[in-house]
Amino acid sequence: MLQIKDLHASVADREILKGINLSIGRGEVHAIMGPNGAGKSTLSGVLAGKSAYSVTSGSVTYNGKDLLEMSPEERSWAGVFLGFQYPTEIPGVTNAAFLKAAVAEHRKSKGLPDLSAAELMRLFREKMAVVEMDKSFLSRGVNVGFSGGEKKRNEIFQMAVLEPQLALLDETDSGLDVDALRIVGNGINSLRTADNSFVVITHYQRLLDYIVPDFIHVLYDGRIIKSAGKELALEIEEKGYDWIIKEAENK
């Protein structure tokens, strides 16, 4: 589904990604871990098309298409979803108006007619249940005055509505208490199918208890220095990253 080849990217002339190679197949769950500043958020931002990052070399192919050529909205229509580490607040735009516009443009891109108000409301209700959100969320400004947990639940709600093929979740578990983590974890898990893939960026094993990864990659200094199965997360939780970094440096 997604092939990243020798991807280099910089922010304000500072190289952050220094040659990422990663291949993600249909239905797979990949976790990306690594110390702060390794480039995890840059990677997800580049994949979603954030303009602050410039790709200096390498390629990203998504379902056979050049992902880097697509605008952020085209990537969304094609099924890419970024769950933000710090979801943006949009004062004055209600959650309902925001998602209505998003759903309308997704459907338009597929040549489908608009949903009626009743159909839209039914869709929202069904998807809000996934993250145990109540109806009042819809009439509030997008993320305005939301607690950290509410913002992350809102990300998963949006993901549930848009049903992406490839979800990039950037530290969706950070700042969550135990209950919010359970809601978000179960929400993500319930959206798993044989067809959609997840890239979960996290510091902790705890989210991976809910969404069990097929692969774990350790990102350090702009490169993936180790890839292994799910058991690696437990080892990292116990021993940290130092041994992996040393191992990579000795190679």
Added chain:
Amino acid sequence: MAVCIKIAAGESLSRVFLQKGAAVERYDIVIEEGGKAEITFVTLPEGEICNDICVKFAGRNASCVLRGLYITRGSGRASYNITMNHDVPDCYSNQLFKGLLYDASRADFYGLVKVPAYCIGTEAYQANHNLLLSEDARVRTLPQLEIYADDVKCSHGATIGRLNEDELFYMQSRGISRETARRLQQMAFAAEILDTLPEDIQAQALEYIPN
């Protein structure tokens, strides 16, 4: 044109002035004891529209809410020169002016709130917010408070900004095209005033926001 509005003791008045084309306007507003005025200016200039607005309180516990929405395009120009005279204690005023500026248009906001020393119990608020939607649009804003009394609640503020890139990206990342995202942001900015307008004037103001 000069408009004189007098609100008698205990009366309320709510008015919306829709301004189009080019004009020089003067508004003298006098509010007697316990009177309430709520006046909104919707300014959609083709040429230059100049407003001179003067409010006087003539009795205690009077209140005046002034709102303005200006949407300027082409070489259009909107200007407001507002004097809010709190010459009587215990009165309330609140001004909120918001502008969307396109092309090579321009706006000037000059607002003065005067509170003499004996006018305790005054509450006066003033805000002017501007959204610049082109490189060539210009705004000059000068909200001012002249306060000599101690026991008052007053605030003033002005902002001049552009569309927020983080918000645009967030919307785009959800599949909202950049054009729609820009329009949503402009509507969100104007909503605070748009939502208070009667439908027909709201529609005319919306027509002025380009697609």
